[in-house]
Structure formats: C-alpha cells, structure tokens
Amino acid sequence: MARNKYPEVTVNRILDVATRLFLEKGYEETTIQAILDELGDLSKGAIYHHFKSKEDIIEAVIDRMFEDVHKSAIAIVNDPTLNGLQKIQKTIQSSLQNPNQEKILKSAPDLMHNTRFLSAEIYESVNVVAKQMIEPMLREGIEDGSIQTKYPKQMAEMLMILANIWLNPAVFQVSENELYDKFLFLKYVGERLGIPVLDDRMLDRLQLYRSIMEENESKNLS
Structure with missing residues (x-):
C-alpha cells in the first residue's frame, strides 16, 4: 500500500467531517462508520491510523476549535499595558465569549456521564490552565499590587475548578434560576x-450555554 504523502490533509478531512457530524447529530449519535461513510474514499484502517477512537477524534476537534483561544490568551499574557488582575479578567472573558464554545457544547459528550472527558477537563483546569496561565498572572498581580493573596497556587486552582467545573453547564445541568444563583455566588x-x-x-453567555445543554438533553431523550 502506498504511503500517504500528506497525512495532515487526511487528518484535517477527518476532523472537518467529524466536526460537521458532531454538530448535526451530537457526539453520542455520531459513529466512526458515519464519519467513514461521509468521507467516502477512506478505509476504517486509515481513520484508525490517525485516531485510536471516537474519543480521540472529538478531543482533536475541540483542540482545533480552541486554537484561537490559546492564541488570544498568549497575546493577553504578553500585553504590557495590562496588570495581573486585568489579564485574568480578560482571559476569562475571552474564553467564555469565544463563539466556538457554542459549537463545542453542541458537539461534545455529556461530561457528567463520561468519566474520561470529565477527568480530562479537571486535569486541564488544574494542571494546565491554573498552573500555566492563571497562577503566573496572579503572581504578576501580587507584584504590581492589583491582587493581594498569600496563596496564588491555591487561588488559581480554586478559581478554575469553580469556573470550569462547578459553574459549567456541560457538567452540572441546572435550572436558569440555579445557574443565576451559582454565578452570583462565584462573583x-x-x-x-x-x-x-x-x-x-x-451571565448571558452562561445562560445561553445552559439552554444549549438543555436542548441536547432533550434530543438524547427523544
């Protein structure tokens, strides 16, 4: 069998088709076979050569959707006009208002009922976002006087766990009123x-995300 000279092209084709199917059908209803049928000219072996499972595909889809968020976060971190507190505020605002968040919620699995993805979200929140981004900004804020705390590491972890897990409608699906109360409490x-x-x-964005998850749940039950 001839070796694929352009593997990145194949990977992007798979992710393009998978993204569309995840958005149209949702993660649970999209199968590897459905992705294969849409591609037409690829074998199942070709897909498994690049991705070991459907979980690997959705993770790659989400990573690609978040590329702009990562670039934006780096720009914020390196912005000399912002103090530490302003950098944290702008980073969280940028992430929450990213239009791809809606696509991710429509296509991703229910985190509460998928331990692999939930554990990955917790790990990412604590060991990547909190450790590599929020904690350095907190320490910068301590130095420039915009933040006062003796516990930047613990504060970074707490903030990310509450924001990315406890407040996340993809993890805890709550009523509109309860989400409002949780938001006010965290604020x-x-x-x-x-x-x-x-x-x-x-809060407006969170309520939108809550309604998307509610719609997803209704589709899964129908």
Whole structure:
C-alpha cells in the first residue's frame, strides 16, 4: 500500500467531517462508520491510523476549535499595558465569549456521564490552565499590587475548578434560576478575595450555554 504523502490533509478531512457530524447529530449519535461513510474514499484502517477512537477524534476537534483561544490568551499574557488582575479578567472573558464554545457544547459528550472527558477537563483546569496561565498572572498581580493573596497556587486552582467545573453547564445541568444563583455566588467570592473576574455579560453567555445543554438533553431523550 502506498504511503500517504500528506497525512495532515487526511487528518484535517477527518476532523472537518467529524466536526460537521458532531454538530448535526451530537457526539453520542455520531459513529466512526458515519464519519467513514461521509468521507467516502477512506478505509476504517486509515481513520484508525490517525485516531485510536471516537474519543480521540472529538478531543482533536475541540483542540482545533480552541486554537484561537490559546492564541488570544498568549497575546493577553504578553500585553504590557495590562496588570495581573486585568489579564485574568480578560482571559476569562475571552474564553467564555469565544463563539466556538457554542459549537463545542453542541458537539461534545455529556461530561457528567463520561468519566474520561470529565477527568480530562479537571486535569486541564488544574494542571494546565491554573498552573500555566492563571497562577503566573496572579503572581504578576501580587507584584504590581492589583491582587493581594498569600496563596496564588491555591487561588488559581480554586478559581478554575469553580469556573470550569462547578459553574459549567456541560457538567452540572441546572435550572436558569440555579445557574443565576451559582454565578452570583462565584462573583461574590471573587470580589471578596480581591479577584473580581465575573461580570453580568458573562451571565448571558452562561445562560445561553445552559439552554444549549438543555436542548441536547432533550434530543438524547427523544
């Protein structure tokens, strides 16, 4: 069999088709065979050469959707006009308002009922986002006086666990009123700790994401 000279082209074709099917049908209803049927000219072996499972495919799809977020975060971190607190505020706002968030919620699996993805989200929140991004910004804020805390590591982890897990409609599917109360509570906690990172514009986005997850749940039950 001839070797594929352009593997990145094949990978992008697989991800393009998978993304569309995940958005149209949802993660649970999209099979490897469905992706294969849409591609037409690839064998199942060709797909498994690049991806070991459907879980690997959705992870690659999500990583690709988040490329702009990572680039934006790097630009914020390196912005000399912002202090530490402003960098954290802008980073969280940028992530929450990223239009690809809607696509991810429509295509990704239910995190609460998928331990692989839930554990990956927790690991990413604590060991990547908190450790590599938020904690350095907190330490910068301590140095420039915009943040006062003796526990930047613990504060970074707490903030990311609450924001990315506890407040995330993809993990905890709650009513509109309960999400509102959780948002106000986290906003209150942030203000009392000297890191006011949430504002009312973010609540509108969270309510939108909650409604998307509610719609997904209805589709799965029908």
